[in-house]
Amino acid sequence: MALQLVRACSIPCPFVPWNDPAPTIAPRHEPAKTHANVSSDDTIVQPDLTFADLGLSDKVLSAVTDAGYTKPTPIQAGAIPHALQGKDVLGIAQTGTGKTAAFVLPMITRLEKGRARARMPRTLILEPTRELAAQVEENFVRYGKNHKLNIALLIGGVSFDEQERKLERGADVLIATPGRLLDHRERGKLLLTGVDILVIDEADRMLDMGFIPDIERICEMIPFTRQTLFFSATMPPEITKLTEKFLQAPVRVEVAKPSSTATTVTQRLVKSGSKSWDKRAVLRKLIEDEGDSLTNAIIFCNRKVDVSELFRSLVKHDFDAGALHGDMDQRARMAMLDGFRNNKLRLLVASDVAARGLDIPAVSHVFNFDVPIHAEDYVHRIGRTGRAGRSGKAFTIVTKSDNKYLDAVEKLTGQSIEWLDGDLSTLSPEVESDEAPRRGRGRPERKGRGRERGGERTRETPVAKTTPADEREDVVEAAPAERRERREAIRQGNAERERQMPNRPEQPRRDRDDRGRRYRDQDDVNTVVGFGDDVPAFMKIAVPV
DNA sequence: AAAAAAT
Known part of the structure; x- marks a missing residue:
């Protein structure tokens, strides 16, 4: 000193x-x-x-x-x-x-x-x-x-x-x-x-x-x-x-805007059930339907946890994916971005870190996994595609609860965005009604089926309506050797990137307050310090937060 | 219902 x-x-x-x-x-x-x-x-x-x-x-x-x-x-x-x-x-x-x-x-x-x-x-x-x-x-x-x-x-x-x-x-x-x-x-x-x-x-x-x-x-x-x-x-x-x-x-x-979004970017809204597995299934279908016209895409989520969750889900489904958000360590951020720029990586799941400013040339597609909470973010996000006169596509996944934010987006851009395949009122009713009871009770299909990797506790549903796992097997069997090689390369790249994803920082630490002090564990809720096993009943009453 | 940035 x-x-x-x-x-x-x-x-x-x-x-x-x-x-x-x-x-x-x-x-x-x-x-x-x-x-x-x-x-x-x-x-x-x-x-x-x-x-x-x-x-x-x-x-x-x-x-x-x-x-x-x-x-x-x-x-x-x-x-x-x-x-x-x-x-x-x-x-x-x-x-x-x-x-x-x-x-x-x-x-x-x-x-x-x-x-x-x-x-x-x-x-x-x-x-x-x-x-x-x-x-x-x-x-x-x-x-x-x-x-x-x-x-x-x-x-x-x-x-x-x-x-x-x-x-x-x-x-x-x-x-x-x-x-x-x-x-x-x-x-x-x-x-x-x-x-x-x-x-x-x-x-x-x-x-x-x-x-x-x-x-x-x-x-x-x-x-x-x-x-x-x-x-x-x-x-x-x-x-x-x-x-x-x-x-x-x-x-x-x-200087004027580089290009007015309306002319070069095709925008579509896509209905979805509000549960995240529904949204993930909708997203996978969208990506598959776009086929080879999708050369590279950014998928925006509103929250960092959702970025991580979606990234892991896509990787599990063998999509060529990476992730980018502000809680990832700097090396991983750089590596993901480099991979995406060098076309080693087709999909980048990102928070709004990537919405503005980043120099990611020529993205063919932008997916809004969530409708952005602030309407101006929508403009920035879809501005990642359709640049330099090239055409681009922007899909926004919309659920019932997004109406308010969607209205704000349409008001800001001054245009109503077309629905890809019918608006929310055409959503089959069982999509929404089925879930509430299923949740928490465990799904019948899952019973007796161990998770592939023990101990994993994601909310991912292994058997969705489209049974993607089984479909995948078919594809692999039918694929020529060349395609299988490509898939193997994707798996390896994904495994490497998954290793780079921090295990902890991207999950909000629920057991700590913002000064890093430890909260009691969930399991601790019913054990009151200092009373041994004899705790007065009133002290165990949970207080809603 | 958010994200970003210093530790």
């Missing part, structure tokens, strides 16, 4: 601006004054514009060419020249518009002059999620291949050691999620006084996630002489306020 202090003090001006709460900030101009509106129409107006026209350095240009790009997207064409001049930029653009390269390319060009000093990164990029941060790092690697950039990625869920080493070495580019960044700073391993360029990406999402106070704290640690590049898909009032506070005379670059 003492050592750290001594070392921190040996750095020039260690304590200066971050204790001064944002000193006299230069006068701000209204963003509208320097307004430079660029819409997607500009691509038509200037069809011949190339990256070479934007003023990027030769080294950056050659990396861009090597990556196979010649024409900038509207946000790139609009933002890059201003960013190169050192102006603040307010970019209003969604993912899929080429937003990341719009700040990465000019930053690399501007970083060519100067060198990084220990613990004093020269640039800082804030991202709302770990995956996005990692994605930005990949961009710096790709476009910075002709440069000797020191890149540090500070995200949670991985060890501090390597991150600290990179900071120590001096980072040209620091990419971080807010929590881990502040953590490093509190440990005294990081000085933000040398940051020349600050990027705040996906600001509206940071807002949703409650990061704004952290962002404000971080902004106040960075000298106001910096350049700020600020990106947001939407501009709610809180975000506008933030830009007024932290941007100086920004150039506003606004």
